[in-house]
Amino acid sequence: MPLFKTIVANSQTTVKIWKITESYEDLMQPLSLKPNSLERVLGMKSVLHQRGFLSVRHLLIAFGYTDLDLFYDDNGKPHLKDGKEISITHSFNFSAVIISDLTVGIDIEKQRDKIAVIAHKFIGYEFNYLNKLDADFIKKLTAIWCVKESLYKLFATPGLSFKKCLMVIPFALNDEETVAWIDYEEKKHRYTIHFLEFEGFTCAYAIA
Template sequence: MPLYKSITVNSQTTVKIWKIDESYSDLLSPLDLKPQSLERVLSMKSELHQRGFLSVRHLLRDFGYTDQDLYYDENGKPHLKDGKHISITHSFIFSGIIISDKEVGIDIEKQRNKIGIIAKKFIDYEFNYLESETEDYIRKLTVIWGIKESLYKLFATPGMLFREHFLVIPFMLNDGKTVAWIDYKDKKYKYNTAFIEFEGFTCAYVIP
């Protein structure tokens, strides 16, 4: 089965990544979905999204949870009934989950040149250390986007803006980690972040 990676971040935190190579029916058949989850997946117009949704439920099973253990709050943030913290992501042929005793966020992104076109929409401070002419520019932009997306998922607060409220400290791709800050409404929050690259994708995750 395509559990692609399992990363033990620390004794309370684990990341699992799934490579989606099964068909929709093969993913659906072993699952016991809540009626609202089944309704949601059947309403999706893209089979890619359907398979991403279902693969996340397989990752839950790998953690020992079922679809019934997962619920969402009014901001769309996922929660587990046992009180553990969870964050979910899927992008094209990969999906991922991070589960921890602490607040967490995760994001998987495909590395694509078009991220350079929208860089000014989500980056401000980071332009001080990015060099657009280098061959790792797109990869670094993807890391920054993934970290900021993970922070947004962790905080789940409407009104936060990637460019204005999230800041990623300079990093080297070989480091696989950096520090990020949220500066929002006169309060500052510091987070440890990590990232990995595989098959043209980047996975970033954050923990306090």
């Protein structure tokens, strides 16, 4: 079972990361999916997305849940029937789930040069301290994206602007944490976000 990493963030919060090495068939075979989940995975055109979807169900099992315990609200935010908070992410051959008594968000992204092309869409304030000539520029952009995406999932407010409402203060990659702010409707919310790197990927998780 390729459970890649377990992080106990605090007494109320655990992160589990899965490295997806199995085939679609091997991931599907032991699972029992509810009808709408089965319809959803069978309707996916990408095997990569199918494997990501199924690996998340294996992570649920690692937490002691099943697909039956998971449901989504009208905004696509996942919830657990027992009231615990959950956030889900997958990118290429990694997936992750965070479960907590607290409000949480998580994101994984592969570090790719193409993120520099879209940086202007999600970077605002952060351009003040980023340096395109920095050897770690792509890694820092990826970390900022992951931080903002994890906050977006935590805040669960459709239309929240990554560029205008989410701000990540300067950080070093070896810090493995940073402070970020959500500035929304004249209120400012401060969060400490944790992040880590592995095998060319970045993962960040936010806890309220």
